[in-house]
Amino acid sequence: MxxxxxxxxxxxxxxxxxxxxxxxxxxxxxxxxxxxxxxxxRTIGRHEQIERAEDIVKGLGFDNAGRPVSVQPSDQTAWLFKVVSSELKYRVLDQQGSVLLASSDAQDRTPWIAGDPFQAAGKIEQVAIGSRSFDVVTLQVPHGHDVFYAQSAMSTRLIDAMIGxxxxxxxxxxxxxxxxxxxxxxxxxxxxxxxxxxPLREASGAAALITPHNLTARLSPKGVPSEIKPLLNAFNEALGRLENGFSVQQQFLASAAHELQTPLTLIRGQIELEPEIKHRELLFREVDLMARQVRQLLHLAEVSEPQNLSFGEVDSADVARDVVAYLSRKADREQVKIQLQVPVAAASIWADGSALFILLKNIVENAINASPPNSVVSLIVDNASIQVQDQGPGINQDHLPFLFKRYWRAPDSSHDGAGLGLAICKEIATAHEWQLTVSSLISGTRFTVWL
Incomplete structure (x- = not known):
């Protein structure tokens, strides 16, 4: 995770x-x-100084003649001028630089900045007031036809304390x-x-649902970012090629199997009509083996396409009985007993009866082949599953992942075959949305079809 x-x-x-x-x-x-x-x-200090000076400008009161007569700054600024009057001062000047209004500690007439106040407007200058260093801000205050100047002086010591x-x-x-x-x-x-x-997660989910049984599906580019669309288009094109190749493969399997069935039947008939042919039993065995493989190819081609299946209500117990009857002679030849256990009242299932017959026939036939003489193959049917259990030597744990692969045969297998029987069973189970599992027992193997 x-x-x-x-x-x-x-x-x-x-x-x-x-x-x-x-x-x-x-x-x-x-x-x-x-x-x-x-x-x-240059940051906090200058900001504080300019803010104090602007507060003085905002608090200026003028008489009818347009001259400043009072200063009423904000409560905070007024409190600062009162508490630290020796460190924070203000003055209001006329155009000639004469002091019109001043804080309590700035009543003397000595100019803080020499020269015309117009030259100092908008600047912060460091000057000496008394014996200490102050930063003085001068702001221009136009009022009517006159121009006045507001000055705020803050001691370097106070600036340092505030900044710290x-x-x-x-x-x-x-x-x-x-x-x-x-x-x-x-x-x-x-x-x-x-x-x-x-959109990418939805496309990934849709891609995960695509199997050989629904290769006609395509990923929708709707809502997908433009950077991802080329990838989706390439994936859809690959699906198209895969669908075409899969279809060609299935058609080839079906056509080849159909074409081979008739010649094999004629060959067997010809051998039966020629009693002088040597090794007839061996030839019969080889022809029957080829015919069995051809039938498996036909079954594989049929069950790989869902449209070839015909679903309906099926009694699984009846299908199991048909399988036992079909394989009874083979079981007798191998000296193996097939034991069938079915419920008294079996529930019907939705399935293709012929496909279910092929699935059970292949598994039971493999169980007979793997069972020693005088042993029992159990075919157990209930409403939730169908189990086939033999008493053979079991399956090597290393071989379990390969059991249902096409054309795979165990290296130590002693039975003839093309390795298609269990692959066909897997295809049938998948088409029915069943689960097909295998487990090794202390003695033998058990295949389970979970319905």
Whole structure:
């Protein structure tokens, strides 16, 4: 399960995207922290100074003559000017630089910045007020036809204290932001990938349902991303070629089997009419073997195409009795007893009676071949399954995976055949949606058809 998740496309896309986001955000956070740590006066400090000056401008009150007469900044700014009046000051100047309004610690008339205030407008300059260093912001305040200037002075000591308090919090804030963004992005990406890859999952599911019995099916490109459509088209083309090849193969098997049946019957008849032919029994044996293989080829061609089957209500017990009657002479020759166990009131099943007969005949015939003289082959029928059990030497565990493959015969097999009997049984079971299983017993082998 873990290996499947690691190899899945959605998991790789998810991990790659989340990792890329985390790396980008970490780099951005590192850049922000570096900027705040190495250039605080250009970031936090300047922002604080300009904000205080703008608050003074917003709080200016003018008389009827258009001259500033009061300053009413926000509560926070007013509190700061009152509490740290020696570190934070303001002034309001006219065009000539004369002080019109000032905070409590800025009442003296000494200019903070020499020269025309117009030249200082919009700038932050570091000056000495008294014996200490201050950063002074000058903002231009146009009002009517006059122009005034608002100045805010913040001591370097206060700026450093404010910057230190804020920068100290930045790493923690950045970490929390990165973690929250990564989690939210990961959850959102999970839903997005699930929806985006749904057409691909549906196509994979449809492809998994395609078997030799429904090669006419094709994968629909509807809703599939354009990058995947060439793959679906190539898969559909491959299915077309496979369908054509499979059809040709089945036609060849059927045609070859039909063409061989008549000559084999004529050959056997000719041998019977020529009593002087030597080794007649050996020839009969070889002809019968070839005829059996031809019949198996015909059966294989028929059951491989579902349209060749005719389904209806079938009594499995009656079919089992027919199989026992058909193989009774062979069982007698091999000195093997066929023991049939059927329920008193067997339920009918939906099946092709002829195909079920072929399936049971092949399994029971194999059981007779594998059984030693004076042993029993049990054919057990119930409403859920049909079991065939012999008392032979059993099947090598290494051979179990190959039992139902076409043309496969065990290396130590002592019986003639083409290796098609159990393959035909598997085809019949698949066409009926039954399960065909095999298990080794302490003595013998048991084949079970789960209905």
């Amino acid at each position: 873990l290996d499947h998740w690691i190899r899945s496309l959605s998991a790789r896309l998810w991990v790659t995207s989340v990792a890329a986001l985390a790396v980008c955000m970490s780099l951005l956070a590192a850049l922000v922290i570096y900027a705040f740590s190495h250039f605080p006066e 308090a804020k920068v100290k919090q930045i790493p923690a804030i950045v970490k929390i932001t990165i973690l929250a963004a990564t989690i939210i992005f990961g959850l959102t990406l999970t839903v997005t990938l699930h929806r985006a890859l749904r």
